Structures are given as C-alpha cells and as structure tokens.
Amino acid sequence: MDELKNFRVFADLKPDDLKKLGGLVRTIDYGAEELLFMEGAPAFGFYLVFSGAVKLVKRSSKGKSQILKIVGPGGLVGETTLFDKGLHNAYAKTLIPSKIGFIERGDFFYFLEHYPKTVFRFFEHISQELKAFQNKLAERSYASSKERLSRLILALDRLQLELSRAELAEMAGVSSKTAIRTLGELESRGIVAIDNRRISVLKEDYLKRLIEPFTVPSDEAVII
Incomplete structure (x- = not known):
C-alpha cells in the first residue's frame, strides 16, 4: 500500500515491509460527519487517515465540547490507547468525506515484534503530541x-x-x-x-x- 509511506511513524520501513503492513490494514470510506468511535468505547486498534480529515472531540458531563485535535492525511487517530488497552477518552468524527484505515492491536503488535524501529517512531510521535498539548x-x-x-x-x-x-x-x-x-x-x-x-x-x-x-x-x- 503506497499511501503508508506518507505516515511518519512508518518512515523506517522498506517497500516490502510496507506491503506486509498493508495486509493488516482495513480501509473504509466515510462520508462527512460520520463517527469512527465513541468516547468510552473499548479501543481495539488505531486509525490512519489516508484522505479527508477527522476531529477528535472531548465532551464534558455538562454537554460542552472541546476539539482536541484535527487529523489530516498522514495522521493517526486513537493511537494513545494502543499500548494501555484502555477506553477511548474522546470521540472521533470525520469533517469531510475521508478514507480511513484501521489496524487491529494484536496484528500490529505481532508486526512490531519484527520491526522494532517502528515502536520508537510511535513513541516519538506520542512525545511530540504531548509537547504540543503542553504548549497549547x-x-x-x-x-x-x-x-x-x-x-x-x-x-x-x-x-x-x-x-x-x-x-x-x-x-x-x-x-x-x-x-x-x-x-x-x-x-x-x-x-x-x-x-x-x-x-x-x-x-x-x-x-x-x-x-x-x-x-x-x-x-x-x-x-x-
């Protein structure tokens, strides 16, 4: 899957490796304003935005909303629950028609056993986002x-x-x-x-x- 090379977390993978990873990806075409996952729902993997855009939104108990981030092509959604196997702490919804990929956690962990450099890319990504949220x-x-x-x-x-x-x-x-x-x-x-x-x-x-x-x-x- 050629589009995977556009994701920074997969920058160390060679073409054959990207092909193997592509075999784990399920792609879905979403319309505008469609939900990827709900806040509080179990997380079974993470999502890749191939085209379009997705907003991640946190809703308070009083019904107020806060957009945490917007993710465009080459970005990830739901990746913060990948390693702790927790629940989604916000909901994700498309802003515009989007092509979204999904990789199941177990399949991806098996892949990481053979390509450990990608783990460090993920930690780099999460660290960068943490600093961005601190600055915000x-x-x-x-x-x-x-x-x-x-x-x-x-x-x-x-x-x-x-x-x-x-x-x-x-x-x-x-x-x-x-x-x-x-x-x-x-x-x-x-x-x-x-x-x-x-x-x-x-x-x-x-x-x-x-x-x-x-x-x-x-x-x-x-x-x-």
Missing part, C-alpha cells in the same frame, strides 16, 4: 484570543479545511461571540477573507508575527 495549555493561559484564533486559521489554511465558528471557538478555547468578533476584525483589516465557512488568509506574515510567542508544533498532518 500554556497558550490558553497567556495568549490572547486573537493569537489563538490566528494560529488555527493558519493551520486550517495549510490543510485546506473549514470549520464553523462554533468549532473554531471550541479549538481556541474562546466563546463563539469572541470568535465572531475577532474574525470580523481580521476581515475588516484585510488580514483574512471570509466566505461562509471558508477563511482565506490574505496576509500570512501578519498572522505569523502575531502567533510567534506561542507556536504549538506538531506533525504537519495534525492541528492541535
């Missing part, structure tokens, strides 16, 4: 709503994705009113152009300067 936590404490929204706008522009105002607010940790007001200000100053859900970046350098103090580095396929 700091961003919540110190960065303004404009800085947080600007970072998301640039990331969404990179992956050519669209979110509703409510979803943008969820990811940035601001109210919907604040998100709408801030987007209006950026549009009126000619920094972005807004057409329904589509936000086009007109002055990328301005947004990059704005977010400089609090970047949240992660895999290019992931928005955190």
Whole structure:
C-alpha cells in the first residue's frame, strides 16, 4: 500500500515491509460527519487517515465540547490507547468525506515484534503530541484570543479545511461571540477573507508575527 509511506511513524520501513503492513490494514470510506468511535468505547486498534480529515472531540458531563485535535492525511487517530488497552477518552468524527484505515492491536503488535524501529517512531510521535498539548495549555493561559484564533486559521489554511465558528471557538478555547468578533476584525483589516465557512488568509506574515510567542508544533498532518 503506497499511501503508508506518507505516515511518519512508518518512515523506517522498506517497500516490502510496507506491503506486509498493508495486509493488516482495513480501509473504509466515510462520508462527512460520520463517527469512527465513541468516547468510552473499548479501543481495539488505531486509525490512519489516508484522505479527508477527522476531529477528535472531548465532551464534558455538562454537554460542552472541546476539539482536541484535527487529523489530516498522514495522521493517526486513537493511537494513545494502543499500548494501555484502555477506553477511548474522546470521540472521533470525520469533517469531510475521508478514507480511513484501521489496524487491529494484536496484528500490529505481532508486526512490531519484527520491526522494532517502528515502536520508537510511535513513541516519538506520542512525545511530540504531548509537547504540543503542553504548549497549547500554556497558550490558553497567556495568549490572547486573537493569537489563538490566528494560529488555527493558519493551520486550517495549510490543510485546506473549514470549520464553523462554533468549532473554531471550541479549538481556541474562546466563546463563539469572541470568535465572531475577532474574525470580523481580521476581515475588516484585510488580514483574512471570509466566505461562509471558508477563511482565506490574505496576509500570512501578519498572522505569523502575531502567533510567534506561542507556536504549538506538531506533525504537519495534525492541528492541535
């Protein structure tokens, strides 16, 4: 399966190894807004995003939602439960029509016995995401709503994705009113152009300067 070479966690695998791994992958075509798994459901493996995009969402007991991350092509979903055999602590849903692969835990562990370098790639991936979430936590404490929204706008522009105002607010940790007001200000100053859900970046350098103090580095396929 040629697409597997686009996943950083499989970067050390040779073509024959990727072919063996491809034999373990079940691929499914999902429509927009379809669930991959529910919060609290048992985790039996992990998912690979070949095309499209998936959001991982945590819901509170009071019904409030928080988008934890968005995963585009070349990214993983549900991988945090791979080694602890726990339950999914959030739910995953497609944003747009997507091609998703699934690898069952037992099959993958058997594969890892023969290709141990991939284990270190997985730990590298999880470590990188952990640092990204730590940086985002700091961003919540110190960065303004404009800085947080600007970072998301640039990331969404990179992956050519669209979110509703409510979803943008969820990811940035601001109210919907604040998100709408801030987007209006950026549009009126000619920094972005807004057409329904589509936000086009007109002055990328301005947004990059704005977010400089609090970047949240992660895999290019992931928005955190």
